[in-house]
Amino acid sequence: MRAVGRLIARAATAFTKEPRAPSHLHLEPKRILNSRYEILKQIGSGQHSTVWLAEEYATLRKVAVKVLSDYVTSLQGVHAFELDVLKKIALNQTATHEKRLLHLYDHFLARGDHGHHLCLVSQPLGPSVLDIRSRTPNGALPIPLVQHITRQLLEGLEILHEKCKTVHTDIKFDNILFASHAESPDTNAYCAIDTVLIDFGTAMPEGTDHDRLIQPEALRSPEVLLGCTWDVNADIWNVGCIVFELLTGQRLFKPRAGASWSSEQYHMARIYSTLLDDNDRGRLIEFFRHGAKFTTFFDGDSLRVKATERESIQGILQHYGIYTQELDEFLVAMLRIHPNDRLSARQLLLLPWLRI
Numbered sequence: 001m002r003a004v005g006r007l008i009a010r011a012a013t014a015f016t017k018e019p020r021a022p023s024h025l026h027l028e029p030k031r032i033l034n035s036r037y038e039i040l041k042q043i044g045s046g047q048h049s050t051v052w053l054a055e056e057y058a059t060l061r062k063v064a065v066k067v068l069s070d071y072v073t074s075l076q077g078v079h080a081f082e083l084d085v086l087k088k089i090a091l092n093q094t095a096t097h098e099k100r101l102l103h104l105y106d107h108f109l110a111r112g113d114h115g116h117h118l119c120l121v122s123q124p125l126g127p128s129v130l131d132i133r134s135r136t137p138n139g140a141l142p143i144p145l146v147q148h149i150t151r152q153l154l155e156g157l158e159i160l161h162e163k164c165k166t167v168h169t170d171i172k173f174d175n176i177l178f179a180s181h182a183e184s185p186d187t188n189a190y191c192a193i194d195t196v197l198i199d200f201g202t203a204m205p206e207g208t209d210h211d212r213l214i215q216p217e218a219l220r221s222p223e224v225l226l227g228c229t230w231d232v233n234a235d236i237w238n239v240g241c242i243v244f245e246l247l248t249g250q251r252l253f254k255p256r257a258g259a260s261w262s263s264e265q266y267h268m269a270r271i272y273s274t275l276l277d278d279n280d281r282g283r284l285i286e287f288f289r290h291g292a293k294f295t296t297f298f299d300g301d302s303l304r305v306k307a308t309e310r311e312s313i314q315g316i317l318q319h320y321g322i323y324t325q326e327l328d329e330f331l332v333a334m335l336r337i338h339p340n341d342r343l344s345a346r347q348l349l350l351l352p353w354l355r356i
Contacts, residue, residue: 023070023114024050033119034108037065043124048072048201053124063105064124070115072201083107083118085166085200092163099179099194100156125196126180129246130173132187140249143322145191149176150243151354152195157239157345160197161232165206168197169214171238175199206231211292217263218251222271223339225264226291233339236348240334247327248320252335265305268297273307274316275337284337326353 027050031039037054043064044051049072052065068082076083086104093101106121129149133139141149153176160166168175177196182189204210211229215221221237223230244252253270255263276284285301288294297304313331317323330353333343348354 023112025067025070025110025112025117027052027067033065033110034106036106037063037121039065054121062124063121066120066122067110068118068120070112070117073109073116073118076118080201081166081203081205082200083120084205085164085203086120086122088164088166089159089200092159099196100152101159102196102198102200123179123196125198126178126182126193128174128178129176129195132178132190133173133246133249135185135187136249138249139245141246142188143247145188146243146246147354147356148191149195149246150239151349153197153239154345154349154354156195156197157232157235158349161206161235161345166200167204167206167210167214167230167232168200168235168238169202169204170199170216171197171235171242172216172219173242217255218253218267220267221339222268222288222337223291225268225293226288226297227293228288228291231339232344233342236334236342236345237339239348240331243334244331247322248316252316261305262296264293265297265303269303269305269307271337272303273310274312275332275335280338287338324353326351326356329353 027033027039027042029039029041033039033054036058037056040053040055040062042050043053047069049066049068052067054063054065055061056063068076072080086102086107089101090104093103102122104120104122108119108121109116110119111117132145133141153171157168160168175198177198178190179194179196182193202214204214210231211227213220214224214230215234215238219238219241221230221234224234241252252274253267255267257263258266261269281301285298288298313335314323314328317328317331330348330351333348333351336342343351
């Protein structure tokens with residue numbers, strides 16, 4: 001793979017917005033890639049990549065081939081780290097949790113009309129959590145299934161955070177897939193099928209001062225909103241938000257702009273009104289004061305936009321009729337406003353709610 005290394009070494013542009021429309025590799029069924037994989041059909045696409053189902057000649061096994069745009073290929077190892085992260089995962093997954101993160105089988109370069117395209121070969125997977133939610137009346141899933149998804153997601157994050165030293169940055173329902181389709185239409189049947197965290201296209205190595213905008217808007221953590229440096233604790237916030245949504249069918253925070261406030265200011269106001277411990281107010285201000293967008297949200301020590309009423313996770317769970325002390329404890333442990341106060345994936349796995 002020296003060619004990959006030489007190609008990657010030439011990249012010098014920040015991975016923000018592509019300078020032109022992304023050039024995807026043109027593929028169609030029966031096309032052969034790397035003299036090894038026969039393309040069967042397209043199974044996914046995005047701004048920066050396409051995904052294809054293929055068959056490996058030698059073994060006849062089905063594989064998924066993710067083909068990056070030429071631009072994103074040029075950024076690998078400099079401003080994007082998908083290949084690096086997948087290699088780390090392959091080295092660090094344990095026998096117990098070997099299926100929790102996408103497993104890289106192979107990688108190679110394919111030449112296109114405008115440059116090279118990095119191709120990442122992995123196992124084909126089943127439906128996403130988003131797909132399963134779409135089968136329910138309100139998007140909520142049965143509690144045992146939510147516990148199953150959450151437990152396996154945290155097992156994957158334990159490896160990603162502690163062994164791979166990597167922040168995923170984009171944990172959402174369509175990036176959590178089941179390993180296969182269930183034979184029964186009953187959603188509870190997925191309790192017997194492993195989940196796999198995918199899409200490391202925006203993953204970043206921990207240990208540097210990250211402050212760029214990450215995460216889906218409604219799942220964005222306070223430190224990201226404020227423009228502070230962030231780390232693996234931002235992923236933990238993501239998990240807290242999606243667990244709440246899986247249980248209730250509703251987003252915990254719904255950013256929206258008003259006549260005199262931005263959607264981000266409203267988002268922070270709701271975070272404070274729901275999660276603030278008044279004893280932490282001064283400590284939080286000192287932390288947030290280092291954020292690039294501090295004055296967007298704060299006037300001195302006070303929020304510029306404030307919610308008209310206070311609520312709590314306990315009260316919200318009671319409203320939905322799903323409150324238990326164990327669930328309240330579990331969610332609050334992930335949704336603490338100061339990132340250093342959130343429990344790690346390893347610690348969360350020991351809490352009672354996941355062990356019921």
